[in-house]
Amino acid sequence: MSSEIDVAATLAALRAEVRAQRAALPAAEPTPAERELQRLVEELEYTRVVSAHWPLEGRNLLEQAIALVNKVVRRYLRWYINPIVEQQNAFNDTATLAIRLLVAENAALRAELAELRAQLQQSPPS
Template identity: 85%
Template sequence: MSAEIDVAATLAALRAEVRARRAALPAAEPTPTERELQRVLEELEYTRVVSAHWPLEGRNPLEQVVALINKVVRRYLRWYINPIVEQQNSFNDTAARAIRLLAAENAALRAELTALRNQIEQSSS
């Protein structure tokens, strides 16, 4: 007995199954650029805050005297240095926030682009 195969129906069923499996898959593997962006965002968080008060220590008596002089000079220049450091930290916070928002918007646009491509693929098949 020979049964006729409905090629169009079989092809439509296969396409539907592929779409269903694609939709069930987790988000796509991040691209190298996305991984690099994530690494840079983490590095940005580590280096965002500037400190004007690095520890000054000496290992031998001469270095200890130099460290003491630097501490005294630093204490007398605090009125001059601290406002600059505060301005830098404020700028770093704003720039880091802007970069994080841009990265989030980029991810949203990539997801939207993927959804649009899937819609185009579905409508063309």
């Protein structure tokens, strides 16, 4: 005689138990190091893209003449500068992604550590 298992009911019960255990865990307050890390990740996002075409302006006639010369030089060196800027932007994108993934993994490990500590405190000593 074979007994059938109600998989949907078992999964629902497991999910409810996991939700209850997560709700029972205290919310982890970010440490000062975590807050600083998050601030640095946001700052990294602001400075991630490098542009080879910053506007050149002058306030007086001499500065305007220098800006014009710089614009002409920049235009003729575009073939040389743009590939370097593109390489820098590609590196910045990759480094930013790697740092974001490391920060996320660090947060997950900290949450897992907090959960394990909570389980250790709840278990009776042997």
